[in-house]
Amino acid sequence: MDVLDVLNLGEIAQYFSKMAMFPVFDLAYYIVSILYLKYEPGAVEVSRRSPVASWLCAMLYCFGSYILADIILGVSPVDYFHNNSHILLASAVWYLIFFCPLNLFYKCVAFLPVKLVLVALKEVVRSRKIAAGVHHAHHAYHHGWLIMVITGYVKGSGVALMSNFEQLLRGVWKPETNEVLNMSFPTKASLYGAILFTLQEANLLPVSKSMLICLFTLFMATSKVFMTARHSHGSPFALIESWVCHLLFGSPLGIEDAHDHHHPAPAAAPLSPAKTKEELSEGTRKRKSKKAE
Amino acid sequence: MDVLDVLNLGEIAQYFSKMAMFPVFDLAYYIVSILYLKYEPGAVEVSRRSPVASWLCAMLYCFGSYILADIILGVSPVDYFHNNSHILLASAVWYLIFFCPLNLFYKCVAFLPVKLVLVALKEVVRSRKIAAGVHHAHHAYHHGWLIMVITGYVKGSGVALMSNFEQLLRGVWKPETNEVLNMSFPTKASLYGAILFTLQEANLLPVSKSMLICLFTLFMATSKVFMTARHSHGSPFALIESWVCHLLFGSPLGIEDAHDHHHPAPAAAPLSPAKTKEELSEGTRKRKSKKAE
Amino acid sequence: MDVLDVLNLGEIAQYFSKMAMFPVFDLAYYIVSILYLKYEPGAVEVSRRSPVASWLCAMLYCFGSYILADIILGVSPVDYFHNNSHILLASAVWYLIFFCPLNLFYKCVAFLPVKLVLVALKEVVRSRKIAAGVHHAHHAYHHGWLIMVITGYVKGSGVALMSNFEQLLRGVWKPETNEVLNMSFPTKASLYGAILFTLQEANLLPVSKSMLICLFTLFMATSKVFMTARHSHGSPFALIESWVCHLLFGSPLGIEDAHDHHHPAPAAAPLSPAKTKEELSEGTRKRKSKKAE
Numbered sequence: 001m002d003v004l005d006v007l008n009l010g011e012i013a014q015y016f017s018k019m020a021m022f023p024v025f026d027l028a029y030y031i032v033s034i035l036y037l038k039y040e041p042g043a044v045e046v047s048r049r050s051p052v053a054s055w056l057c058a059m060l061y062c063f064g065s066y067i068l069a070d071i072i073l074g075v076s077p078v079d080y081f082h083n084n085s086h087i088l089l090a091s092a093v094w095y096l097i098f099f100c101p102l103n104l105f106y107k108c109v110a111f112l113p114v115k116l117v118l119v120a121l122k123e124v125v126r127s128r129k130i131a132a133g134v135h136h137a138h139h140a141y142h143h144g145w146l147i148m149v150i151t152g153y154v155k156g157s158g159v160a161l162m163s164n165f166e167q168l169l170r171g172v173w174k175p176e177t178n179e180v181l182n183m184s185f186p187t188k189a190s191l192y193g194a195i196l197f198t199l200q201e202a203n204l205l206p207v208s209k210s211m212l213i214c215l216f217t218l219f220m221a222t223s224k225v226f227m228t229a230r231h232s233h234g235s236p237f238a239l240i241e242s243w244v245c246h247l248l249f250g251s252p253l254g255i256e257d258a259h260d261h262h263h264p265a266p267a268a269a270p271l272s273p274a275k276t277k278e279e280l281s282e283g284t285r286k287r288k289s290k291k292a293e
Numbered sequence: 294m295d296v297l298d299v300l301n302l303g304e305i306a307q308y309f310s311k312m313a314m315f316p317v318f319d320l321a322y323y324i325v326s327i328l329y330l331k332y333e334p335g336a337v338e339v340s341r342r343s344p345v346a347s348w349l350c351a352m353l354y355c356f357g358s359y360i361l362a363d364i365i366l367g368v369s370p371v372d373y374f375h376n377n378s379h380i381l382l383a384s385a386v387w388y389l390i391f392f393c394p395l396n397l398f399y400k401c402v403a404f405l406p407v408k409l410v411l412v413a414l415k416e417v418v419r420s421r422k423i424a425a426g427v428h429h430a431h432h433a434y435h436h437g438w439l440i441m442v443i444t445g446y447v448k449g450s451g452v453a454l455m456s457n458f459e460q461l462l463r464g465v466w467k468p469e470t471n472e473v474l475n476m477s478f479p480t481k482a483s484l485y486g487a488i489l490f491t492l493q494e495a496n497l498l499p500v501s502k503s504m505l506i507c508l509f510t511l512f513m514a515t516s517k518v519f520m521t522a523r524h525s526h527g528s529p530f531a532l533i534e535s536w537v538c539h540l541l542f543g544s545p546l547g548i549e550d551a552h553d554h555h556h557p558a559p560a561a562a563p564l565s566p567a568k569t570k571e572e573l574s575e576g577t578r579k580r581k582s583k584k585a586e
Numbered sequence: 587m588d589v590l591d592v593l594n595l596g597e598i599a600q601y602f603s604k605m606a607m608f609p610v611f612d613l614a615y616y617i618v619s620i621l622y623l624k625y626e627p628g629a630v631e632v633s634r635r636s637p638v639a640s641w642l643c644a645m646l647y648c649f650g651s652y653i654l655a656d657i658i659l660g661v662s663p664v665d666y667f668h669n670n671s672h673i674l675l676a677s678a679v680w681y682l683i684f685f686c687p688l689n690l691f692y693k694c695v696a697f698l699p700v701k702l703v704l705v706a707l708k709e710v711v712r713s714r715k716i717a718a719g720v721h722h723a724h725h726a727y728h729h730g731w732l733i734m735v736i737t738g739y740v741k742g743s744g745v746a747l748m749s750n751f752e753q754l755l756r757g758v759w760k761p762e763t764n765e766v767l768n769m770s771f772p773t774k775a776s777l778y779g780a781i782l783f784t785l786q787e788a789n790l791l792p793v794s795k796s797m798l799i800c801l802f803t804l805f806m807a808t809s810k811v812f813m814t815a816r817h818s819h820g821s822p823f824a825l826i827e828s829w830v831c832h833l834l835f836g837s838p839l840g841i842e843d844a845h846d847h848h849h850p851a852p853a854a855a856p857l858s859p860a861k862t863k864e865e866l867s868e869g870t871r872k873r874k875s876k877k878a879e
Contacts, residue, residue, distance in 0.1 A: 046474070051542050053473045074662030076367030082437035099542055144668035164754065168457065173468030175759030180639045181632070249637050249685055339767070344835050346766045369660030375730035392835055461750065466761030
């Protein structure tokens with residue numbers, strides 16, 4: 001009976017990992033992504049002033065992962081745009097979210113129960129993208145483990161990693177922060193997922209790829225649905241991260257809070273403040289000579 | 294007689310569309326482009342402080358379209374720079390415009406009648422570039438209609454689409470605007486031209502490619518010569534655009550005026566201000582939860 | 587005896603130019619590069635707040651030349667990252683410099699005699715990179731002389747040419763300056779070296795490639811060691827450059843001093859102030875009409 005159960009689980013995982021993303025799951029991905037674009041300050045105004053810029057931003061939100069992964073692997077950045085049906089669907093979603101009469105479509109998809117379902121479906125796509133990214137990188141660089149991690153990472157994070165430049169397109173410039181310096185939960189999870197999938201590709205994990213896709217999807221969907229429903233700030237990784245960072249880097253990771261951008265918390269940084277002062281003054285002197293060199 | 298006329302017109306269009314751009318038309322393109330670079334605030338100073346930076350900016354102005362199109366299609370961005378004669382000619386124009394004794398060369402080419410001829414010749418090159426861009430993209434992606442439009446668009450717009458970064462090279466940074474957010478006439482015309490040439494490539498326009506090149510060139514050259522001669526602000530597209538935008542997006546397109554950067558004209562944006570306020574407050578609440586997610 | 591001497595010198599040059607850079611010379615390159623990263627204001631704090639961002643910056647410092655050259659030649663920008671051993675070594679250096687207990691490693695490598703040796707070894711790598719960059723570009727574009735110069739230039743300059751964006755990764759944004767506008771000594775020397783190696787590749791220099799590598803390395807190592815030891819500001823090129831710039835561009839090159847960013851030295855710029863005023867007013871008028879066009 002156990003063997004039968006395992007076979008069934010394996011088959012379910014296999015079926016799940018091969019399931020087509022288009023159109024249902026991809027549709028959910030586009031809706032949630034463009035919803036987040038609409039939340040951005042000034043995005044609605046941009047859609048009125050310059051529909052082309054707004055549409056371009058929406059395309060970056062929907063397909064940013066493919067663009068970044070293609071840049072990483074040296075392929076044409078707009079390669080994914082030959083999928084006309086995908087582009088049409090995303091454009092339709094953009095139009096409905098920004099310009100639907102009486103804002104009907106927005107109200108439907110922003111209704112919490114509907115939104116939770118869409119968020120869960122989006123995480124299915126994200127997990128699949130990370131796995132596909134690692135797989136493509138493995139195909140190009142058989143032993144380029146770091147390249148696989150990077151590719152999976154950008155496939156999972158998508159537009160978040162180019163947020164500075166996507167905002168620039170809308171006339172917004174916030175250089176003091178970026179998604180690598182202050183990682184949000186999805187970006188962190190994409191990084192960890194990329195590492196897991198790379199370990200699996202290197203046969204260092206005792207689990208099949210389809211099972212890993214299943215488990216990771218389950219984790220991501222559950223976390224995101226929970227966080228969306230509760231408007232929660234807490235990251236599931238916070239505890240493990242502070243333990244690892246304290247071990248490796250001698251200090252806890254900065255808290256994922258907007259306040260951190262303005263209060264870099266000097267208390268959190270140095271192990272030996274005296275040493276840092278010494279380094280700072282030495283650094284100033286060295287910088288002057290470095291400028292000379 | 295009509296058939297003979299048509300044959301002649303077709304032959305003229307054919308000959309015109311196959312005519313070599315180098316060196317006469319390309320020379321005009323370089324002169325007008327680098328003239329516009331010289332008009333930029335601080336450009337002359339940069340040429341004195343750092344001739345390398347100034348020369349690099351001039352190359353971006355002259356060959357930006359090729360660089361962008363190569364990036365789009367996944368080719369080496371400096372591929373065009375193997376045309377040594379083109380680079381030499383553009384460099385010579387840069388040197389003469391910025392460093393000619395008594396500024397003679399600049400005075401010659403800035404003399405209005407001469408400038409109008411050069412502007413017309415430049416538009417011949419622009420139209421040809423858009424057609425070539427769409428053609429190359431079609432060769433790479435037979436059904437990538439959006440890719441063809443994008444490639445034609447960047448070929449026509451050239452350095453304008455990377456103006457933020459070209460300015461950054463000169464130490465100038467203006468993130469509040471860019472050429473997609475506030476399209477100038479040449480950039481808009483390049484977009485429309487790219488769409489037309491893509492429709493023609495898809496055999497959806499009842500006109501041959503050479504005839505379309507001819508007609509589009511005629512339109513562009515006439516418009517630009519007229520606008521240059523009259524220092525006019527009006528765009529030929531303004532009427533149609535406001536009608537289409539009102540139909541599709543519920544509001545007229547923002548006026549192409551520098552003042553718009555500072556007065557985003559809230560009156561122009563919302564159809565229902567009450568709804569926007571509701572969305573705004575909802576958006577603020579959602580952004581906080583989005584940050585958590 | 588003379589022929590024997592020449593043969594020996596040629597053989598020495600040959601052996602020197604074929605010597606493996608990994609692991610000794612590359613290690614020195616990584617140490618010096620990441621040392622300079624540590625000197626940057628805020629870099630230590632970033633390493634505490636976001637080790638991933640700090641590590642990424644360190645990788646840009648160590649491998650920026652390969653990334654830029656790959657972008658130039660249309661190859662995957664992360665192609666070099668398949669060299670797992672190199673990445674591991676650079677990562678180990680980053681960890682030791684930023685997180686070694688009691689800061690021991692930093693104190694060792696920053697000790698001046700040790701640092702001078704490392705700086706000299708780094709210049710060996712730089713010279714080799716410039717030669718390799720020119721060679722690869724020659725392989726891709728047999729007569730693309732400018733492409734060869736550009737590729738050698740970016741291979742030699744490395745992260746300096748993308749300093750604005752590397753700083754952006756750390757949350758720092760300084761658009762008023764960049765490495766092309768205000769070239770530091772290594773960047774200038776890389777440009778001149780790239781030109782020399784390109785001339786040699788075009789058989790216009792009466793010297794073999796290995797001899798040129800030897801001589802250029804000797805020059806670079808000596809200059810950098812001297813400048814590091816004396817915390818000197820003077821560039822060896824200053825005299826020749828001011829002579830050439832006065833001849834070609836009518837004014838001396840701006841002094842390589844931080845003050846120049848704030849005092850653009852109007853006295854250094856125009857040959858005829860009256861003409862510049864005339865151009866400026868004409869430029870303002872033209873800019874308005876350009877905006878219209």
